[in-house]
Amino acid sequence: MNLVTARDYAWIRTSPLFRHAMESGYTLTLIWGRTPREVLSAMDAEPRGTGEGTAGLIEADDAHRAEVDYDYGDESYVAGAFSAPGENGDWTLVLGFDGGLGIAGECVEILSQGGRVVAHSTNGGKPIHLFHWFEDGELRTTFEGPSSRDGNTPDELVPLLREVGFPLTPEGEHDESAPDVDRKAAVLALAEILTGIRVTESLLQDATYELGLVPEQPAEEWTGVVIDITDAHGERLYREWTYEEIASASDRVRADANAPVVTGYNEPLAMDRSEHETGE
Template identity: 60%
Template sequence: MTSATAADYGWIRSSSSLFAYALEVGYTLTLVRGILPEELLRVVGAEPRGVCEGSNELIEQHEAHAYGAEEWPESFIAGAFTGRGEGGDWTLALEFGGDLGTRPRLMEALSAGTRAVSHSSNGGKPMDFFHWYENGELRTTFEWPASRTGSTPDELTAVMREAGLNPTGDEAPDVDRKAAVFALAERLTGVQVTEQLLTEAEYGMGEVPEEPAEEWESVTIDITDAHGERTYVRLRRDRL
């Protein structure tokens, strides 16, 4: 495991940084061990969109897709490339305005038999999330470090502290929480993400489709009125 801390990722706040743009419009960075970029794009159902050289071209492709249509598309462009990390090669997938790394179904599939880590921001508001999956299982996830869920929400507390996060409350005023999340991801993957790595990578691109609506079999109506009378009705889908 690396010794990365928030201080190692101060570059994300530079006004000239790629991540100045990413934090403004929203991003997701997903890291998966042991699969190729084209395999990742296949698993998530992306339609191939060729190859681009560097993050500037990836941004151009994102903006052409997002702003080139009359209506805002539900699909988005993801770019994936290979990086070296703990245990071998990892695929890094970067999107702007997308949510690949926050979709449970996709992350469970990507992490089957391996490890997957993602972090994201929706821009603007913002809402920032971190996810760690192992062998198809969500182990730890949080928006605020003190409010964690997953099958093992407390397993990373020591590592979180070392990276600069406070798993029991607010961080110190001089700690950048987003930079600390980058450091936490590096500690779990061994992949050191630098601006040069992202700006110079050759990305295999794919258009990730809108997430399909979940199938449902029934609707339950359960109402208790002011007199304590309860109405309970279960309506099956095939009867509606």
């Protein structure tokens, strides 16, 4: 395969389509060995016919937003899927202007059984850019910043990350001496290496999408909160709290807030009776 780098995806910075994706929030997912209909069915998506190009996908999603009276608390959305040739055969490309929600993790694990799933997303607004690589039912590598990776094999992609232009040392740490890179373009280049699919503006604009209305995902029970931030200099802040710790702290704050307020003051000393009577 020819060398692929972030420079091959410079088009995203002049593309009205990609600007819409970045502002709205999007998820682009590539699934090997599954048809568009199989993928939409696994997502529990209600069939909504077909749409011609991204214009048809956006029109269908806008119509759905109108149906729910533009309730932005409603996280359902219209996804579009089509087949594209890539490494080892046909892949399904799924695009959704979903605010970066992505396909539910359990669903992706199932879709990647015996194959591969690669996804990247942006949540719009104050963007969080995520990348996920699933292989045979397991999350192999995921990251927001390339120097802070997670998954079952977080370091396996380090050589490829460096190849597409991410400023990393051979050990996968942030390399301050390396030139910076357009990280979104580099992520698209990484996805191409893993799938064999070069995503272009024309590929997305000219495809016929099978459409499906993806329902809201039920809220997952949470067991804790993790803050994991790496700054531009590679300095990492990692803090973790369990549900029990947070609940206990909340109970203490609530108890303090509901405690009765006692206000005290010093009464003036009673005047001596004789002083009161004589006025002295």
